[in-house]
Amino acid sequence: MEISPAKIIVLFIIPIFLLASVDLALASYSYEGMPFAPDAQGTFRGEFYMDGGHGLGFSPYSQNFDVPEGSVLWARLYIGVWGGTDSDEGWVQPEFNGQRLEKLHLEGINDENENVFCAGHGVYWVAYDAGNLIKNGENTVEILTSTGEPGKKMDGRIYGTVLAAACENPKAPMVSYQLLTGNINLHGEGWSENIKEVNDRAEVNFSAGQALNNIDSANLSVVYLTGSKGLPDYIEFNGEIPGVPPQYLVEKCGENVRDIANEVSFDSSGDKGAASSYFDMEHIDVLNYLKADNSAVFVRGFDINGDGKIDDQEGEDYLHPVLAALVLTSKNTESVFPDLYPEIRVSEEELIDGKPVEISLTINNPGGICEENCTAVFLVDGNEISRVPIQMGAAGIHRSGILWSGIKGEHRLELFLDPENSIKESSDKNNNCELNILVRSAPDLSVSLGEPVKIENKEISSASTILLGFIALFSIRRKKPIFLILLVVLIIATFSGCVEETQKTAKTDYSIPVKITNNGEASARDFDVNLYLDGESVTVLNIPELEGQTSIVENIRIDTQKGEHALNVNVDENNRITESDENNNEFEISCTFN
Structure with a gap:
């Protein structure tokens, strides 16, 4: 049996709550x-x-x-x-x-x-x-x-x-x-x-x-x-x-x-x-x-x-x-009747499958003063969802909101004002408005690691060592002070294998490619990526935003000794993002660092 989209919406819409009317919308820093x-x-x-x-x-x-x-x-x-x-x-x-x-x-x-x-x-x-x-x-x-x-x-x-x-x-x-x-x-x-x-x-x-x-x-x-x-x-x-x-x-x-x-x-x-x-x-x-x-x-x-x-x-x-x-x-002496018209606003970024979102309702009256009660009817895809009581004031603006959660897909939101025609207006042809919206699937973050890439450091070459030896010999022939000769000999020894044991324990820099993917449709904002080496935290990378169905690669630099190491990466470890799948947020591999 096929179920129509409208019936699906009615079945899956979560309860709707009327929010208090306010003079100005909730503000925040920007x-x-x-x-x-x-x-x-x-x-x-x-x-x-x-x-x-x-x-x-x-x-x-x-x-x-x-x-x-x-x-x-x-x-x-x-x-x-x-x-x-x-x-x-x-x-x-x-x-x-x-x-x-x-x-x-x-x-x-x-x-x-x-x-x-x-x-x-x-x-x-x-x-x-x-x-x-x-x-x-x-x-x-x-x-x-x-x-x-x-x-x-x-x-x-x-x-x-x-x-x-x-x-x-x-x-x-x-x-x-x-x-x-x-x-x-x-x-x-x-x-x-x-x-x-x-x-x-x-x-x-x-x-x-x-x-x-x-x-x-x-x-x-x-x-x-x-x-x-x-x-x-x-x-x-x-x-x-x-x-x-x-x-x-x-x-x-x-x-x-x-x-x-x-x-x-x-x-x-x-x-x-x-x-x-x-x-x-x-x-x-x-x-x-x-x-x-x-x-x-x-x-x-x-x-x-x-x-x-x-x-x-x-x-x-x-x-x-x-x-x-x-x-x-x-100076016109004619009386002016009220002229009420509604507006609907919603943040497109918040339209995510299964997530409650505030639908902002604004009732405007640029006409004559109106302080009467009326009703606003809110519909989704032609289905009445809520009747909102409206108390207009002398300031000519009424703001309220409705919490609503729909399912993935396109929908039509409508608001009808004063369906009983209880208020005498200069025009009632602008008493309704509509808004077409798209509800997207929730973000779905996943992460993977590439093979470490050694970062070649600039080191003194064997040619440089030979040059230093030449300088040392030249210095001896020119009868330079003994401390200079000893210094040159020490430098030659350092770069010609006399400190080989020290080099074996030195750490080397590597670049680790970290691929972060958002398989969902909605953007994921302000989340962290944590990288661990042998169970110890290496770095925390903050991602301001990753759009839906896109990937980025971040190269993270670490320094460690050569050999076998365990790498673990976790995206959104603190679960700040509501995702459709939380089971693909971690990736671990064992790598040989050459």
């Missing part, structure tokens, strides 16, 4: 940084507020904010922290309007805090929910870090802090906004773990769902950390380069030069701005460049002299864009 993702969005009548400052300073670090009138729908506090290095650890804790927020332990390369992005050599961008603490008028934040605390090596200085809020006011114009955050490490050569690696550009895309009728203004707000005055950098919006050329760079770089991240906030349009060392915040008028689909590109610099690279006179050494918001306003 040298190159984390790409921008939506943090808040929506359309309402009122004002989108975003302000901050004031530049690098020690803890305690204070900043005031003047929040406009209106009912605060949501608010987020962002903080930039300098870690010093990517391995130094410490903590940060803000006090907002007298109320202490969570103390977050910042752990550099080991950091896995929610709402914390760590990139480069320890540049942190941290987000806090401030919706329950914010008020209209003056707000104050005081930030403490572990600077100076015994046992905490983190530098702990604050780059700056930003407060963003949506303030609803029925007397104000209509506002449509999208706020994205991340931490991109733009850098030139020599600033990366791979010295030749560069990262010159980072693109941010804004959804078309922001569109309003009769748009009266459009502003792009951006925030940078680590920028330096006098090193050019640019921002492109829909292919155009807004801003004014700074006079201190025009003579050197021409009229098209820009220095957006110049340690002076709010000056990109020609205003005086405010000094803010290693921190920059700008509001840029982009109305004339607006399109249906909008994008901004952070540019580290341009190759002005045409030599194929961006040198330290043409761009920033390193620069961290961390925030971008596109804010549209309209």
Whole structure:
């Protein structure tokens, strides 16, 4: 009897668990940084507020904010922290309007805090929910870090802090906004773990769902950390380069030069701005460049002299864009309904036969504010797997996840939103999405050894010995001192067999070919290969990644005496990799070393 693929999936799928909704996805350290993702969005009548400052300073670090009138729908506090290095650890804790927020332990390369992005050599961008603490008028934040605390090596200085809020006011114009955050490490050569690696550009895309009728203004707000005055950098919006050329760079770089991240906030349009060392915040008028689909590109610099690279006179050494918001306003009096649309994401690297993987679900609402409940239906190959309850909030983004495990092969994931039509939307034609995926077989590591190859050392030849003898005789005829004659005789004896017994016990260098194979389809990452000689460990070789159905050969150098020896090699000895077959991870041979 033939069983259909759909039935096989239903039979073999393991239980599915709903994960808690979070404001931002679980973050982790990445040298190159984390790409921008939506943090808040929506359309309402009122004002989108975003302000901050004031530049690098020690803890305690204070900043005031003047929040406009209106009912605060949501608010987020962002903080930039300098870690010093990517391995130094410490903590940060803000006090907002007298109320202490969570103390977050910042752990550099080991950091896995929610709402914390760590990139480069320890540049942190941290987000806090401030919706329950914010008020209209003056707000104050005081930030403490572990600077100076015994046992905490983190530098702990604050780059700056930003407060963003949506303030609803029925007397104000209509506002449509999208706020994205991340931490991109733009850098030139020599600033990366791979010295030749560069990262010159980072693109941010804004959804078309922001569109309003009769748009009266459009502003792009951006925030940078680590920028330096006098090193050019640019921002492109829909292919155009807004801003004014700074006079201190025009003579050197021409009229098209820009220095957006110049340690002076709010000056990109020609205003005086405010000094803010290693921190920059700008509001840029982009109305004339607006399109249906909008994008901004952070540019580290341009190759002005045409030599194929961006040198330290043409761009920033390193620069961290961390925030971008596109804010549209309209005097249109028409009401705007919610417009919900779902997205599915999954890491292709994690799609392995039999391994649970998190399917990330994101429900977006760039339309009118919606705080109602609805349902999302998750399907695999047309079979309903789970119904996920959704609670939308004023921030316009709901994130949750599903753990799922399928079988090897191609599958179609689908997400249907609000099948009961319980929410009145401007359009319900975008309430579903799908994603085609490929589940691969698990890694299957195996290892083998080749024959040892003797490494020929450069030794003094017999001709050299004869030459030394000639020199000795010549020295005698020239009546050289007796100690020189004795030295030459000793050298001749050494290389002409007088120390033959010593040579018999000396060790010789050999090269051992070690072949490592991944017979599975999925890549195997970060595993070790252990080589043993006569039961003693010789070396541990780390393999960062071995793609599926590929092999590599590593030549390992050892030194040992000639004769019979036992060689043993073991791949993934600590069982860090989940494999389809664990019985072929070891290989042993007895070899004669000549």
